[in-house]
Each structure stands twice: as structure tokens, then as C-alpha cells.
Amino acid sequence: MGTFCSVIKFENLQELKRLCHWGPIIALSVIAICSTMAMIDSVLWYWPLHTTGGSVNFIMLINWTVMILYNYFNAMFVGPGFVPLGWKPEHSQDSMYLQYCKVCQAYKAPRSHHCRKCNRCVMKMDHHCPWINNCCGYQNHASFTLFLLLAPLGCIHAAFIFVMTMYTQLYNRLSFGWNTVKIDMSAARRDPLPVIPFGLAAFAATLFALGLALGTTIAVGMLFFIQMKIILRNKTSIESWIEEKAKDRIQYYQLDEVFVFPYDMGSRWKNFKQVFTWSGVPEGDGLEWPIREGCHQYSLTIEQLKQKADKRVRSVRYKVIEDYSGACCPLNKGIKTFFTSPCTEEPRIRLRKGEFILATRGLRYWLYGDKILDDSFIEGVSRIRGWFPRNCVEKCPCDTETDQAPEGEKKTR
Ligand SMILES: [Zn+2]
Numbered sequence: 471m472g473t474f475c476s477v478i479k480f481e482n483l484q485e486l487k488r489l490c491h492w493g494p495i496i497a498l499s500v501i502a503i504c505s506t507m508a509m510i511d512s513v514l515w516y517w518p519l520h521t522t523g524g525s526v527n528f529i530m531l532i533n534w535t536v537m538i539l540y541n542y543f544n545a546m547f548v549g550p551g552f553v554p555l556g557w558k559p560e561h562s563q564d565s566m567y568l569q570y571c572k573v574c575q576a577y578k579a580p581r582s583h584h585c586r587k588c589n590r591c592v593m594k595m596d597h598h599c600p601w602i603n604n605c606c607g608y609q610n611h612a613s614f615t616l617f618l619l620l621a622p623l624g625c626i627h628a629a630f631i632f633v634m635t636m637y638t639q640l641y642n643r644l645s646f647g648w649n650t651v652k653i654d655m656s657a658a659r660r661d662p663l664p665v666i667p668f669g670l671a672a673f674a675a676t677l678f679a680l681g682l683a684l685g686t687t688i689a690v691g692m693l694f695f696i697q698m699k700i701i702l703r704n705k706t707s708i709e710s711w712i713e714e715k716a717k718d719r720i721q722y723y724q725l726d727e728v729f730v731f732p733y734d735m736g737s738r739w740k741n742f743k744q745v746f747t748w749s750g751v752p753e754g755d756g757l758e759w760p761i762r763e764g765c766h767q768y769s770l771t772i773e774q775l776k777q778k779a780d781k782r783v784r785s786v787r788y789k790v791i792e793d794y795s796g797a798c799c800p801l802n803k804g805i806k807t808f809f810t811s812p813c814t815e816e817p818r819i820r821l822r823k824g825e826f827i828l829a830t831r832g833l834r835y836w837l838y839g840d841k842i843l844d845d846s847f848i849e850g851v852s853r854i855r856g857w858f859p860r861n862c863v864e865k866c867p868c869d870t871e872t873d874q875a876p877e878g879e880k881k882t883r
């Protein structure tokens with residue numbers, strides 16, 4: 471008991487809070503329903519334990535559940551790995567290639583990004599996953615992907631059990647008369663009779679579990695292929711997005727440069743081995759990364775800095791002409807504004823008449839930008855950033871060099 475208590479430290483208990491979120495609650499419920507129903511169905515009605523096949527089947531079902539839960543909890547509780555607070559590059563002159571995170575009071579290590587939900591800079595951040603209520607990144611990329619592989623495999627096995635149970639049970643109850651086939655749910659003509667009859671409730675529960683299993687197979691299976699693509703190319707979703715913006719930037723200014731993504735080692739196997747290792751711990755320390763020939767340790771972060779500067783140049787100044795409460799779907803800003811509210815979790819910002827905004831992107835009726843706070847916008851103290859209705863602002867007449875509206879948003883996160 472003593473050792474048990476010392477293992478569960480205070481921080482670990484804090485981590486348990488991650489379970490109190492719709493993502494893990496739904497995911498764990500689906501796992502519980504599918505695996506329990508598959509075991510009940512096979513033991514009671516389809517493949518009883520006194521046969522060898524039935525025992526093997528049952529052990530396999532338990533095996534799936536254990537492995538799925540193991541990888542799921544690993545992905546959730548081990549987490550992506552955070553950049554240490556106050557982190558600096560080893561050589562202080564390298565800090566000029568890096569962005570600074572004011573929240574973490576640290577430089578953003580290559581491939582790391584600040585996650586607003588986790589409120590920390592996440593190593594090799596791919597995305598914040600609501601289903602594990604944590605980020606997917608450096609440390610949990612392998613367990614997360616294994617979970618995405620095992621869940622559909624387990625679900626396919628369970629779906630097979632569900633279909634076979636329903637089929638054999640219904641078949642046993644079919645009565646073939648002249649021109650009619652009737653299902654008689656009152657009795658089974660199978661020998662030996664199961665101890666508990668397969669009633670209507672069991673049928674409904676099995677059908678429901680089958681729906682869950684098939685849905686999970688398709689949805690999670692697709693996520694598995696996306697993650698495998700990311701691993702084999704060694705390029706996270708965020709990095710694909712940065713690469714796309716790099717191409718845009720080079721094309722826009724008709725530059726002579728070529729952006730080469732530095733972390734793709736050129737071989738799928740090498741990329742794969744960086745994430746999946748026998749020890750379960752990914753290669754490296756999550757801060758410094760192996761790079762392909764001809765690239766610089768900071769190739770990507772330099773591109774990010776260029777994009778940040780470019781964004782500032784290409785952003786447009788707006789003056790607020792009408793107050794806005796910050797409501798998600800404002801009622802008084804026109805019907806089109808109401809119905810086209812951007813579908814993102816990004817914040818809306820409250821506007822007051824006379825304020826200035828620097829917009830970086832926009833939709834037809836909405837703009838996204840930074841509020842200009844006094845004169846301290848350039849690397850300003852704190853940023854107020856978010857969406858607001860386009861009809862509450864007008865373009866600043868003072869702005870002559872940038873008289874074009876920000877481009878339509880390419881990607882809604
Ligand atoms: Zn941060």
C-alpha cells in the first residue's frame with residue numbers, strides 16, 4: 471500500500487483531471503461498450519468458452535481491450551512533452567533564429583508550438599486532440615498512432631462477433647412457411663440451448679454496439695492513415711501548413727529561394743524509426759532534430775520568422791466604426807454576419823469605436839486580426855487577437871502601401 475501511494479504522486483492525480491472532458495468520456499464509453507458487448511455475445515451466444523476456438527476468441531478480445539487502453543492512456547498521460555519553461559538554445563546567438571513565447575518565458579524550440587489549451591509550448595506539436603484531451607506531439611506520437619491502429623482492428627473483430635451472433639441467433643429463430651419467412655423471437659431451435667436466451671434487448675444492444683464498432687473503424691482508421699503519412703514524411707500537420715505558406719510567400723515575392731523541409735530524412739524507414747523505437751521512447755530529446763543534408767538546424771524556424779514578418783507587412787489596418795460585443799453569432803450585425811460566423815474555436819474580440827486593428831486574414835463577412843494596443847504593437851506586451859465582423863470596421867485611409875484586403879482564409883482550423 472505504501473509503495474502504491476508513493477507511485478501516485480500529487481501531480482499524477484492532477485493529471486487524472488484530463489479524464490473529465492467530453493473526449494475521453496465518449497472514447498472510453500465506446501471502448502467499454504464494444505468490448506463488453508463483444509465478450510458477452512461471444513461467451514453467451516456465439517462462441518462459448520468450452521470450445522478451443524471460443525477460448526482463443528475470448529483471449530483475443532481481452533487482448534485488444536488491454537492494448538487499446540494501454541496505448542490510449544499512454545497517449546493521454548505521457549503527453550507530447552513540453553519545452554522546459556525558460557528554455558534557451560545552447561548557443562545564445564542561435565536565439566535570433568527562434569521565436570519567443572511570452573507565456574512560457576522561453577524560446578520556441580524547433581518544431582515546437584504553443585498550445586493554447588495546454589498553455590505550454592509543445593514539442594513537435596501536431597495537433598491538440600480532444601479525444602485524449604492532450605496534445606499529440608513528440609513523446610506520444612507512437613502510442614497515439616498505435617491506438618489509432620489497434621482501435622479499428624479491435625472494432626473489426628468485435629463487429630465480426632456482433633454480426634455472427636445476430637446472424638446465428640436470428641437464423642435459429644427463422645420459421646420458413648409458405649411464401650413467408652417469420653422471425654420467432656420466443657424460442658431458439660438450436661441445440662444445446664444457450665442458458666440465457668438472446669432476447670430483443672440483447673439484439674438491440676448488439677446492433678447498437680455494431681454501429682459504434684463500424685463507425686469507429688472508419689473514423690479512427692482514417693486518422694491512422696493521416697498519422698502514418700505524417701510519420702513517414704516526418705512532417706506534422708502544422709509543418710505542412712508552414713511549408714504551404716512558404717511556397718506562397720516565395721511565389722508572392724517572386725523570390726529565387728527554394729524552401730526545403732529539413733526534417734524529412736528522405737527515407738520512410740528512417741522517418742519511421744524516429745517515432746517508433748523498441749524502447750518506446752522516441753529518438754532524440756525533442757528539442758534538437760536530425761536534419762537532411764544541405765539544411766540548417768534552424769531552416770524551419772527561420773522560415774517561420776520570415777512568414778511572421780511577412781504577415782505584418784501584408785496585414786491591413788482597420789479602424790473600428792461600430793462597437794462589437796465579442797458575441798459568437800451577433801444578432802445586430804446583419805443576417806449574413808450571423809450565419810457565416812467562422813467555425814473555429816479561435817476567440818472573437820470585443821471592439822470599441824475608435825480602436826485600430828491589424829487584420830491578417832479574413833472571410834467575406836469576418837476578419838481576423840490583432841488589436842493595436844497603444845504603440846506597442848511590435849512584439850507588444852500582450853496580444854488581443856481574434857475574429858470580428860467586417861462591417862464594424864473600415865479600412866484606414868492613411869494606409870497607402872497596402873490597399874488590398876487580406877486574402878481569404880485558406881484553412882480553417
Ligand atoms: Zn509557450
Ligand SMILES: [Zn+2]
Pocket residue numbers: 585586587588589592597598599604605606
Ligand atoms: Zn494542447
